[in-house]
Amino acid sequence: MNFKKLDIEDRDIFQKFLGQYEFGTYEYSFLTLYFWRKMLNVEYALIDDALIVKKYEEQKGSYFMQPIGYKEESLMKIIEKLRQIKASDASFKNLFRDIELPFLYKLMDLYKDDVCFCEDINNFDYIYNASDLITLKGKKFHRKRNHYNQFVGNYSYEIKDISEPGVINDCIDFAQYWYENRQEDDIQLEYELEGIKEVLPKYQFFGIQCMAVYVGGKIVGFTVGEKINKDMAIIHVEKGDFNYNGVYAFINKTFAEKYLSDVKYINRQEDLGHKGLRKAKMSYNPVKLERKFIVDIKGHSTLHGDIPLSKTNTYN
Structure with a gap:
């Protein structure tokens, strides 16, 4: 799978997939991704008609954001392809970061107890x-x-x-x-x-x-x-x-x-x-x-001590 480095001419593609912007965090804004693209080594690809964004940071390694604009019936197929990419690329530490609560629920519906997650508390949006x-x-x-x-x-x-x-x-x-x-x-x-x-x-x-x-x-x-x-x-x-x-x-x-x-x-x-x-x-x-989560699916998990899921937005 070939990922393309994000550049300014990609805005129309992102706007098409983002639509009216239904995310709760600021992470998925094209301006956010473009502004920080060099620090986060932002790349993207289209997989099964969904927009997939990949980032790399030295301490966090490579990871995917949640798929954008996917069809519900294609989600598991998309995720399995992402798992294959992670398995073949040693730069990955986690499968997903910047995950919002609704998408975490979808992963849990699909993979049940195989979903491993923890709150990324330092990255909660105010x-x-x-x-x-x-x-x-x-x-x-x-x-x-x-x-x-x-x-x-x-x-x-x-x-x-x-x-x-x-x-x-x-x-x-x-x-x-x-x-x-x-x-x-x-x-x-x-x-x-x-x-x-x-x-x-x-x-x-x-x-x-x-x-x-x-x-x-x-x-x-x-x-x-x-x-x-x-x-x-x-x-x-x-x-x-x-x-x-x-x-x-x-x-x-x-x-x-x-x-x-x-x-x-x-x-x-x-x-x-x-x-x-x-x-x-x-x-x-x-x-x-607004909470964000780090997520893996068993078989490719590096997370330990996973915390129980709560539906409330709280901060300790």
């Missing part, structure tokens, strides 16, 4: 009510309101859309500045910077919303989002200058208010197990955490 991020009402958002008001009260700011002259270059320059002044050494940030440089000039092609914030004519932050369907938007990038108190609270609220007020939910992605990021994401009071 889902927020858009109205909460816009209004910041109530005691639980008291600190966020204070941070937002600090920025509004202390700085003479200006908001610009990505379509305005010079904003794309300003955002890219700021991302470079942010990267060079980061506190941690993380290879993922290098790929993120490369992704920003690639997708912002093509914002119309990707359907990106982007807002930049200026103080005294100088850019101090920007954010990039995508309305993935009528109910959900994804925040792909958010950068701010910590020298300006409250800048992140301002960006978060203002972008939701001006660009995302017509969606119900905002997906702000995962925390990757970073304690600081987890604390920051929890501080905005998510309404749920």
Whole structure:
């Protein structure tokens, strides 16, 4: 089976299979896959009229995402072909990652007790009510309101859309500045910077919303989002200058208010197990955490200590 490296001209193929985007996580967005394609070595193939996405990471090895656009009667045949590929390729550690709960149930219906799975807790998506991020009402958002008001009260700011002259270059320059002044050494940030440089000039092609914030004519932050369907938007990038108190609270609220007020939910992605990021994401009071699973089928499993399945979205 020949897999093709993902490139920009493949968008139409993916959009055909993704349709109205019925996934609960941000993983299956074409923009997500394209943005991170180099870090994750994203490839795809068509198998029995289904779109199959394969990734490779050094620590996780190769793995498949769940098949996209498959016919129910073909699912087991597709999975058996994927198992054969895994069996013949030593780079695979697990058969599936980025698996959402409904597809896990389908696998359990097909393979019963032969399904081995565990929650990929560091990769749960944080889902927020858009109205909460816009209004910041109530005691639980008291600190966020204070941070937002600090920025509004202390700085003479200006908001610009990505379509305005010079904003794309300003955002890219700021991302470079942010990267060079980061506190941690993380290879993922290098790929993120490369992704920003690639997708912002093509914002119309990707359907990106982007807002930049200026103080005294100088850019101090920007954010990039995508309305993935009528109910959900994804925040792909958010950068701010910590020298300006409250800048992140301002960006978060203002972008939701001006660009995302017509969606119900905002997906702000995962925390990757970073304690600081987890604390920051929890501080905005998510309404749920969209679970993802690592899955194998017995005979080719590397999972141990599988946990019982629960139908509730919980987080410990």
